[in-house]
Amino acid sequence: MKNTPIPRLDQNAELRNRLTKFCRLKPGQIWEDPLGKHRVGCLDCSLAEQVSALMTDQSACLAVHDPPYNLVAFDVRSVDEYIRWCHGWIAKTYDFLSTNSAMYVWLGADQNDGFQPLPDFMMMMRRTEFKARSFLTVRNQRGYGTQRNWMCVRQELLYYTKGMPFFNVDAEYTDIPKILRGYYKEVNGAITENLERSNSENIRAGNVWVDIQQVFYRMEENVNGCYAQKPLKSYERIIAASSKETDLIIDWFAHSGSTLVAAEKLKRRCFTMDIDPVFCEITIRRLERLRATGKSGWQNANPFQEEIEADPALRRLAGHPEPETLGQHELFAGT
Numbered sequence: 247m248k249n250t251p252i253p254r255l256d257q258n259a260e261l262r263n264r265l266t267k268f269c270r271l272k273p274g275q276i277w278e279d280p281l282g283k284h285r286v287g288c289l290d291c292s293l294a295e296q297v298s299a300l301m302t303d304q305s306a307c308l309a310v311h312d313p314p315y316n317l318v319a320f321d322v323r324s325v326d327e328y329i330r331w332c333h334g335w336i337a338k339t340y341d342f343l344s345t346n347s348a349m350y351v352w353l354g355a356d357q358n359d360g361f362q363p364l365p366d367f368m369m370m371m372r373r374t375e376f377k378a379r380s381f382l383t384v385r386n387q388r389g390y391g392t393q394r395n396w397m398c399v400r401q402e403l404l405y406y407t408k409g410m411p412f413f414n415v416d417a418e419y420t421d422i423p424k425i426l427r428g429y430y431k432e433v434n435g436a437i438t439e440n441l442e443r444s445n446s447e448n449i450r451a452g453n454v455w456v457d458i459q460q461v462f463y464r465m466e467e468n469v470n471g472c473y474a475q476k477p478l479k480s481y482e483r484i485i486a487a488s489s490k491e492t493d494l495i496i497d498w499f500a501h502s503g504s505t506l507v508a509a510e511k512l513k514r515r516c517f518t519m520d521i522d523p524v525f526c527e528i529t530i531r532r533l534e535r536l537r538a539t540g541k542s543g544w545q546n547a548n549p550f551q552e553e554i555e556a557d558p559a560l561r562r563l564a565g566h567p568e569p570e571t572l573g574q575h576e577l578f579a580g581t
């Protein structure tokens with residue numbers, strides 16, 4: 247695999263703008279999977295008619311949303327405005343979820359600004375019909391923060407339900423073996439130790455997930471240019487726990503297309519959208535790449551490899567060196 251990373255697209259407006267000409271979707275358009283499974287819309291989830299256009303009359307059994315967190319890479323709004331905006335797409339999600347269904351929302355808490363928007367979002371959710379079920383934490387390997395504070399390695403993930411959805415507890419088991427003995431309990435008159443009583447040799451993820459590697463450039467699933475990509479393993483766990491094969495899953499903030507790719511791998515269907523045509527194109531290309539090669543991302547190459555290599559202006563913007571020109575000794579050979 248070539249090393250041809252591209253910069254974060256939110257930090258290189260010119261590159262992002264020039265890539266739009268290679269995008270098959272314009273705002274308002276929807277891509278239909280030729281295999282009839284998935285949809286990707288270049289849509290705004292705050293516009294009810296656009297959400298309805300994506301969904302038609304179908305309802306999903308699982309929503310996995312990863313909105314911008316009102317921190318970076320987005321037009322930061324007042325917390326009230328942000329929460330009003332969230333309330334809009336949450337209400338629409340409720341409408342398009344089936345009677346018994348689940349919703350997961352990734353969110354952030356800005357420790358430099360009163361932990362917004364996480365607590366405000368949780369309070370807003372109390373005014374909806376959704377039932378709060380779990381506050382999950384995914385531990386990142388790399389953190390941020392200063393030398394004067396606890397390093398921030400937490401990624402928050404909220405789990406809500408509508409009705410009484412299915413939950414596959416087997417999906418919760420990690421690859422981490424149980425090592426702690428010594429929790430004794432009497433069962434049928436005999437004292438048993440915890441490892442004897444358990445259904446599995448491995449520990450359950452519980453609501454603190456410590457076994458998921460953050461995406462970085464050496465991982466196959468990495469999508470250079472994306473700034474907020476979540477690990478496929480987290481999506482696979484969510485999808486396996488809260489849906490069955492052929493079920494429909496929704497995600498209204500596609501970005502690198504993680505939900506769609508995990509849904510494809512686990513034989514589910516996914517209707518997703520992103521407001522930005524470049525991220526819609528990346529999502530579609532990632533699915534096509536998975537189907538063509540079995541690879542889940544571009545590792546340290548990028549989704550617009552061919553287009554960028556063919557255009558010197560794009561190559562410059564992407565920070566790629568010019569292709570090797572003839573060396574002096576070759577230029578003068580034979581003279």
Ligand SMILES: C[S@@+](CC[C@H](N)C(=O)[O-])C[C@H]1O[C@@H](n2cnc3c(N)ncnc32)[C@H](O)[C@@H]1O
Nearest residue numbers: 290291312474475476499501502504520521522
């Ligand atoms: C945090 S990222 C999602 C990351 C994703 N889970 C992944 O693993 O790649 C949020 C995405 O939401 C998109 N977005 C922002 N506002 C939107 C809106 N109103 N409607 C749809 N998408 C929006 C952004 O363009 C961005 O790609």
